[in-house]
Amino acid sequence: MPSDNDSAAEAPDGLAARLEQRSVYAVATLAGSIDMGNHERLRELLVRALEGTRAALIVDMAGVDFCDSSGLGVFAHLARASRAGGTSLVVTGLRGRVARVFDATGMFLFLYAEPNVQAAVDWLDGGRRHPLSPSADPS
Incomplete structure (x- = not known):
């Protein structure tokens, strides 16, 4: 599905980020590791997208293979x-150790999780929730 707006940004230390507008939703696609070396730049990027x-x-x-406490x-x-x-935050595609860290730290009490972007759009559009827990993916 083509996006309304599409931009790419490279955060330092191995984290790639792409922003796009999908209908009324902002979508950020991340790949790499999220850590002390790049979390501030990522926060700035995602806050701008949220705003x-x-x-x-x-x-x-x-595409994220590591996420530390930062x-x-x-x-x-x-x-x-x-x-x-008054907006929603939905995290998609969590897998492996990143999903386990989000689960173990209770992050799912504060944000919504869906298996993929299309599932998130479907849920936001119609309130349908997928039965798959984000931490159910063992990979």
Whole structure:
């Protein structure tokens, strides 16, 4: 599905980020590792994306293979900001150890998770929830 707007950004230390507008939703696709070396730049990028949407920010993490506590802090900040702004934050594609870290730290109490971007769009559009828990993917 083509996006309305598409931009790419490279955060330092091995994290690639692409932003696009998909209907009324901002979508950020991430690949690489989220850590102390790049979390501030990522936070700035995702806050701008969140501020640029009146509906929801979807963060596709399918390409993320590592997320430390500084990265979790980014998502905690985004969850607070989305609630304060009346928007939704949906994280998709969590897998393996990244999903386990989000699960073990209770991040799912603060944000929504869906298996992929299309599932997130479907859920946001119609309130349909997929039965797959994000941490059910063992990979």
